[in-house]
Amino acid sequence: MRFGGGIRADSLSSTNPTRLGENAGPCSDDCPEKILRLLPPTNNEYALNWRRRCLARLRRRARRVEDGMRIRLPQPLTFSDDHVGAEFVVVKRGARITFRGENGFGHYHIRNFRDLPWIVVPQTKVHATIFAKPPAPAMTA
Structure with missing residues (x-):
């Protein structure tokens, strides 16, 4: 079966055996x-x-995406539930990646996410301060 005529898209027809570089x-x-x-x-x-x-x-x-990572997109996105946001938290379930809004609600899918110029938002983590116990007083007899 033949479709159309002339030079094929890959330029390998018998009348024009050149390759596109x-x-x-x-x-x-x-x-x-x-x-x-x-x-x-x-x-x-x-x-x-x-x-x-x-x-x-x-x-x-190839950028690494981890569960709980906070990311920021250059422009805000608008979703079907009228949520508008540029900052999201990554939710990974196996190979599937969804996003929560920065307020922690919703599960959003961002099409072609890996191709977008997003950045990681550094998170400040507060650790509990642990004070060493003072030495016990020496017992005198």
Whole structure:
């Protein structure tokens, strides 16, 4: 079965056996790391910029997310229950990640969370102060 005509999207037709390279204008920056490792060295500024964008995205996606972590997004998000917020607490259940509002209520899903430029909000933890017991007085006889 044949669809359409002319040059195929992957440019491997019998009439035009050329391959598109990274100099031809890849716009999407979601190239897997395995593929990036296979690419030969280049001096092309466009290709180098694309590789930088791909590596930056891979670094963002590799950030560690822990249960109870407090994160802040650059812009507030509005949810279907009219909650508007930019600061959330991470709730992990296995591989599933949801978020509670900073007030501790609600369970929210943030689409493409790992691709967003969020930051970790440092939390001040107050520890109990433990004083050593004074030595017992010496017994005199």
